[in-house]
Amino acid sequence: MIDDEIDFAGEVRRLLQADGYAVHGGDRADDPELVGRFWFTWMQTGMAEAEVGPTRETEAGAWTTALAHRLDNSRIELHRVGNEPPPATMEPFEAARLPEDAFDAAMIARKFGVPHDLAAAQVEQLRRQSVHMNNRYQVNAQTLEAPFGEFVGDVIWLSIKRRDKAPVHDWRDLQVIKNLIVGPEHEGFEIYPAESRLVDTANQYHVFVFLDPKVRLPVGFRTREVTGAEQAAAVGARQRDFHSAV
Secondary structure, three states: OOOOOOOHHHHHHHHHHHOOEEEEEHHHOOOHHHOOOEEEEEOOOOOOOOEEOEOEOOHHHHHHHHHHHHHHHHHHHHHHHHOOOOOOOOOOOEEEOOOHHHHOHHHHHHHHOOOHHHHHHHHHHHHOOEEEEOOOEEEEEEEEOOOOOOOOOOEEEEEEEEOOOOOOOOHHHHHHHHHHHOOOOOOEEOOOOOHHHOOOOOOEEEEEEEOOOOOOOOOOOOOOOOOOHHHHHHOOOOOOOOOOOO
16 A cells, blocks of 8 residues: 555545544444444534434445535535525435434433433433434424324324424425325324413424324315416416425
8 A cells, every 4th residue: 555545435434523423333233123233423512412314234334324414514504605495305214313322311411401300301202202314304203192082093293303403494395294204194283382382492393193094183275286386377376396205
């Protein structure tokens, strides 16, 4: 090997580590279903929680997805500067896993200055959630057992945030997320609460979806009507064209 030859893969990994990336898994995974799988996490100062990448069969594959994530973030920064919208195409969701320190109640209590019992309750809730990631969003999903009674059945709570942390609330994106994670014929809703129980601490959105696809809300439109830009313009309205979700 020539003395000044660069270990390109090793150099990329060191740069990613310096930017807050780490790869986990393999034989060290504590979940039997994840043994032999690898995934990345990304955490920087000021972030409330780490972002988590999808699982891969090799450690090198996890570093490759970390690099792709970093490049995506670079493009997101450019979008912010130019005030441009994010990419129209939403990729399929993949299962992801939170880093181990997300389940350390003592660490959470110290980091955020909250009582240990409150941190422990948050950890317990996180353990009941599954995590889904794609190129634009992270979604934590949790089953709520029959909150409206047995007749209606269980509800899936989708806690949704954009990976660039931007405060964009695109209804079409939320509809696609509901379709991809729960199903296209499952009905869901958002809540605009009384101020006395308002929670507004981050650019994060919550959709509650009935697990039974036959359940329908007693309010809302009863038939389907969807138009694109051309059809809307013909009647003096304004609308975007639909883009493929996958």
